[in-house]
Amino acid sequence: MASAAEERRQQVLRAIVADYIATQEPVGSKALLDRHRFDVSSATIRNDMAALEAEGYISQQHASSGRLPTQKGYRLFVDSLSDIKPLSDAERRTILTFLEDGVNLEDVLHRSAQLLSQFTRQTAIVQLPNLRASHVKHCEVVSLTPTRLLLVLITDTGRVDQRHVELDHTCEADHIMVLRDLLNQALDGKTLADAAGSLAAITHPDPEVTSHLSRCVTVLIETLVEPPNDRLILAGQSHLIRINPHDLPTILQALEEQVIILKLLASIQDLDQVSVLIGDETRDDQLRCTSVVATGYGSPGAPLGGLGVVGPTYMDYSGTMSKVYAVAHYVSRVLSEMQT
Missing domain, CATH: 3.30.450.40 (GAF domain)
Incomplete structure (x- = not known):
């Protein structure tokens, strides 16, 4: 159990930290006695401050200046917070x-x-x-131009990510739906990292669809890792x-x-x-x-x-x-x- 002197020193430290946060000015013993109810003499407060300084909780810039909290002092202050200010x-x-x-x-x-x-x-x-930790909810395929697609990935976290895909040749309208179905079969419910293998394994008998699919899969796999x-x-x-x-x-x-x-x-x-x-x-x-x-x-x-x-x-x-x-x-x- 802490002694009365130790408890008072902690109170003095909390007061110094609180006053410094409020004013950003070094805190002296007289100011502490004026602002806080310490039922002791100014000499006792000075002794407490000297002990706190010796223990590394506060420091003094100049011999005649007040004290500043150190990182160690802030840590003890934060750890001793028993109640957090409630929001209105x-x-x-x-x-x-x-x-x-x-x-x-x-x-x-x-x-x-x-x-x-x-x-x-x-x-x-x-x-x-992190997109890599999210699970894909849906992949939409949108035709921007006959040779350019937009892949829109929607994850279970609500994040939306877009990828542009440049094609080697024109993508027919009926191929868009096929691409959408194939990509969603591989991606649905998986993280992008886990889906990489499924994406790479997609096949289709139509060589034109396969060509478009290959471009889409390459873009998705190459961009799985997000830039910081x-x-x-x-x-x-x-x-x-x-x-x-x-x-x-x-x-x-x-x-x-x-x-x-x-x-x-x-x-x-x-x-x-x-x-x-x-x-x-x-x-x-x-x-x-x-x-x-x-x-x-x-x-x-x-x-x-x-x-x-x-x-x-x-x-x-x-x-x-x-x-x-x-x-x-x-x-x-x-x-x-x-x-x-």
């Missing part, structure tokens, strides 16, 4: 109404990014579902201006390259828990001065991706965690309704 009824209605107006999966996810950025005043990051730069939605990058200008270019580069963010989101897909990575916990130098708050969306046992925010380490953790969880919850709900 108006906020919940706003989220649900805005998301329900989405016309398809990608529109809903773009809307979720906008909401997260507006609600948290941070940069929102939303991972598109097509899998992340960003919103609110302008909020990053609050971060130290020296660190800003590397953060923007990480967001632009996407690989680092996608790797983080891929590891944070628990639908029942909001994860918080602070500074070095992101395991990437480009994000060492940021915090990432994220969770998964989808259905239990079948997450579709991750969503969250990137911001400075002095963000409002309780409020941000609440908003990230709420948006993910309603995104999952809306997408589930779309699939039924």
